Amino acid sequence: MSDEMMQAAAIETPAEIGFAPDATMEEALAALMEQIMAVYSVSDDEGPLTDMVERFLRRQPHLTVRRHGDTLVASTDLGRERRVILCGHLDTVPVIDNFPPRWLESGDPAIRGEIAAAHPDERVMWGRGATDMKASDAALLYLAATLTEPKVDLTYVFYDHEEVVAEKNGLRKVVQAHPEWIQGDFAIIGEPTNCGIEGGCNGTMRFDVVSHGVAAHSARAWMGENAIHKAGEALARLNAYEPQAITVDGLEYREGLNATLISGGNGTNVIPDECRIHVNYRFAPDKDIRQAKALMMGADAGAELNNGEHTATGGVFEGFGIEMKDESPSARPGLDDPLAQSLVGLVRERTGREPVAKLGWTDVARFAALGIPAVNMGAGDPLLAHKHDEQVPESDLTLMAGILRDWLG
Numbered sequence: 177m178s179d180e181m182m183q184a185a186a187i188e189t190p191a192e193i194g195f196a197p198d199a200t201m202e203e204a205l206a207a208l209m210e211q212i213m214a215v216y217s218v219s220d221d222e223g224p225l226t227d228m229v230e231r232f233l234r235r236q237p238h239l240t241v242r243r244h245g246d247t248l249v250a251s252t253d254l255g256r257e258r259r260v261i262l263c264g265h266l267d268t269v270p271v272i273d274n275f276p277p278r279w280l281e282s283g284d285p286a287i288r289g290e291i292a293a294a295h296p297d298e299r300v301m302w303g304r305g306a307t308d309m310k311a312s313d314a315a316l317l318y319l320a321a322t323l324t325e326p327k328v329d330l331t332y333v334f335y336d337h338e339e340v341v342a343e344k345n346g347l348r349k350v351v352q353a354h355p356e357w358i359q360g361d362f363a364i365i366g367e368p369t370n371c372g373i374e375g376g377c378n379g380t381m382r383f384d385v386v387s388h389g390v391a392a393h394s395a396r397a398w399m400g401e402n403a404i405h406k407a408g409e410a411l412a413r414l415n416a417y418e419p420q421a422i423t424v425d426g427l428e429y430r431e432g433l434n435a436t437l438i439s440g441g442n443g444t445n446v447i448p449d450e451c452r453i454h455v456n457y458r459f460a461p462d463k464d465i466r467q468a469k470a471l472m473m474g475a476d477a478g479a480e481l482n483n484g485e486h487t488a489t490g491g492v493f494e495g496f497g498i499e500m501k502d503e504s505p506s507a508r509p510g511l512d513d514p515l516a517q518s519l520v521g522l523v524r525e526r527t528g529r530e531p532v533a534k535l536g537w538t539d540v541a542r543f544a545a546l547g548i549p550a551v552n553m554g555a556g557d558p559l560l561a562h563k564h565d566e567q568v569p570e571s572d573l574t575l576m577a578g579i580l581r582d583w584l585g
């Protein structure tokens with residue numbers, strides 16, 4: 177599609193979000209999806225979308241709405257015996273030529289082959305956040321407006337900063353500032369799962385592997401030490417690493433160790449005195465953070481240097497400087513909880529899907545730490561999360577909203 181055509185088909189930013197009172201579920205979901213997709217909400221820029229979602233939630237008389245920063249917590253207070261928490265993050269990863277969004281009509285070549293094959297004659301929403309996770313957000317907003325008499329009390333959480341460093345996570349901040357807002361018997365995180373159940377999650381940690389050198393003129397390289405060349409050894413160790421698949425409580429978690437960023441050098445004719453490889457380690461729930469760190473940088477993680485850098489005393493990066501950037505724990509599947517079991521049963525009936533492991537990191541780990549059983553269940557294909565051509569068929573929204581409406585209603 178040419179830039180001009182893309183421009184013509186792009187969805188414009190709405191003034192408000194909402195749907196007509198006589199809209200069918202399909203129409204309401206399509207309207208909500210289109211509206212929230214059209215509001216740019218890359219992490220750090222969630223404010224305008226949060227404001228719109230807040231106004232939408234405050235128009236629902238059966239909900240009590242609270243806000244902390246850019247996180248919204250809306251709850252029913254019907255005095256039911258149990259409470260279920262439904263969570264969706266409003267932020268997306270950075271845009272790569274995939275904003276503003278557009279509907280792809282059936283037959284559009286931008287529809288991925290597997291989606292076209294499984295959903296012929298169907299519209300597909302394309303653009304940043306389509307699968308991670310605005311399709312689920314749309315479904316949750318629809319439920320928030322229409323489930324006025326659920327059989328359990330409900331708490332909806334729409335939060336900011338899920339895709340970035342853990343200390344910014346909006347759910348983390350609300351749990352810390354207002355723990356009484358986030359209480360319940362079970363939680364569902366709407367991360368993409370193709371409307372199946374994905375149990376637990378891999379843990380994730382990110383750190384810089386730092387090599388040092390000595391700057392000099394590149395015409396007199398013997399006067400210096402090349403930090404980028406030294407980093408070659410760290411890249412070789414990454415290449416040699418063989419990721420494992422580890423089964424925990426019946427679900428298989430694939431681990432991963434990857435460089436995701438690299439930087440170094442400060443002049444085209446200067447021998448670089450520092451090189452940084454940003455590494456992301458995904459570890460299965462058979463390990464806690466301490467064990468995962470030991471595998472990367474040794475049991476004592478080195479002695480702290482003045483600049484916050486540690487020298488790895490063992491593990492994959494033994495001998496290199498390590499600067500920790502972020503760490504988030506893994507979570508076991510926890511599917512033995514009776515509420516999880518009943519949801520697994522309904523999902524199996526509607527989709528034919530058996531539970532699988534969640535390979536990304538999600539806030540089920542936060543709920544696990546709070547002692548609240550939680551699962552991932554959301555619209556969209558997790559394999560398309562963060563991809564340039566993120567997209568979701570329209571019927572995924574109806575499937576997710578329908579399952580949850582029938583389970584909760």
Ligand SMILES: N[C@@H](CCC[C@H](NC(=O)CCC(=O)O)C(=O)O)C(=O)O
Nearest residue numbers: 338339340341342367368536537558
């Ligand atoms: N603090 C972490 C946050 C990373 C969160 C992100 N989660 C997802 O993409 C879930 C999507 C899915 O797998 O369904 C992630 O795993 O990268 C950090 O900054 O790394």
